[in-house]
Amino acid sequence: MDELTLLEHHAVTGSYDLYEISDDDCETLFTHLKKFWIDRDARMTPSAIDALIDRYGAGRDAPYRTVPASMIADMATPVIEEGRTYTILELGCATGPLLQSLEQTNVYDHVQMVGIEPFGPFVKDFEKNFPTHTIFQNDAEGFIAMNPAVFKSAPYATFYASVTLCMLPPRLARACVAKAATLCDGILIYDYLANGMLDFGGAQNLIFPYSAETEQYYFAHNYPQYLSDLGFSKMDVIPVPRPEGIEGYGILRARRDK
Numbered sequence: 001m002d003e004l005t006l007l008e009h010h011a012v013t014g015s016y017d018l019y020e021i022s023d024d025d026c027e028t029l030f031t032h033l034k035k036f037w038i039d040r041d042a043r044m045t046p047s048a049i050d051a052l053i054d055r056y057g058a059g060r061d062a063p064y065r066t067v068p069a070s071m072i073a074d075m076a077t078p079v080i081e082e083g084r085t086y087t088i089l090e091l092g093c094a095t096g097p098l099l100q101s102l103e104q105t106n107v108y109d110h111v112q113m114v115g116i117e118p119f120g121p122f123v124k125d126f127e128k129n130f131p132t133h134t135i136f137q138n139d140a141e142g143f144i145a146m147n148p149a150v151f152k153s154a155p156y157a158t159f160y161a162s163v164t165l166c167m168l169p170p171r172l173a174r175a176c177v178a179k180a181a182t183l184c185d186g187i188l189i190y191d192y193l194a195n196g197m198l199d200f201g202g203a204q205n206l207i208f209p210y211s212a213e214t215e216q217y218y219f220a221h222n223y224p225q226y227l228s229d230l231g232f233s234k235m236d237v238i239p240v241p242r243p244e245g246i247e248g249y250g251i252l253r254a255r256r257d258k
């Protein structure tokens with residue numbers, strides 16, 4: 001199947017069924033997604049970029065921001081009471097919406113984040129608003145290749161990824177979670193709830209149909225499997241819809257087995 005045929009095929013699919021695709025087709029879709037993000041700003045006017053950045057800030061009080069922020073605040077409180085800083089490593093941190101939500105809690109002054117983000121305008125905005133935190137401009141493949149010595153505060157208390165791993169093919173999402181597991185003691189993922197709940201029935205590569213609204217494809221991931229392979233146990237999966245009321249998303253929390 002060549003790239004165009006595959007894209008057209010999924011672009012006309014209107015349901016939320018999942019499709020099983022080959023390893024090669026996974027890579028084709030991922031190439032499409034990477035191109036979408038890498039030169040996205042070159043295809044946008046400055047005001048469209050500003051509007052995109054504003055949309056991230058506007059979601060501050062939405063449950064998909066406040067629920068993970070309050071879970072982090074709960075986990076951070078006993079650490080802070082012991083006089084320590086609570087550390088977070090986030091992949092695909094965008095403009096820092098998690099930090100914006102944490103600013104509304106009483107733990108913010110004792111939290112330190114290291115973010116990884118490939119999209120230049122998001123990185124610049126993060127640096128402007130959160131100069132006391134750290135951000136590296138890098139994508140998932142770059143994250144995996146990063147020298148562990150860069151992560152000076154490891155082990156981080158929590159690895160966080162929100163609507164980011166679904167943009168990566170299974171082999172890469174799994175590798176990111178594996179890298180995170182070497183650097184962090186806990187894992188918090190906000191993503192398709194299906195990703196945490198599905199019975200994959202042995203399927204390796206599952207995708208959601210093309211989303212015309214976001215112009216993207218999303219991959220489904222068997223997170224419980226990835227995590228148990230790494231010696232992490234799933235603690236809970238909490239359904240939290242997107243602000244538009246879109247169901248099917250949730251938070252999956254896991255921690256390293258003792």
Ligand SMILES: C[S@@+](CC[C@H](N)C(=O)[O-])C[C@H]1O[C@@H](n2cnc3c(N)ncnc32)[C@H](O)[C@@H]1O
Pocket residue numbers: 034037056091092093094095097117118119122138139140141161162163164167168
């Ligand atoms: C839907 S946004 C979510 C942003 C933020 N985490 C949130 O919850 O609002 C997806 C994020 O993943 C990033 N991203 C896209 N492709 C990526 C890749 N290959 N590696 C790492 N991050 C990627 C985007 O730049 C963007 O910040």
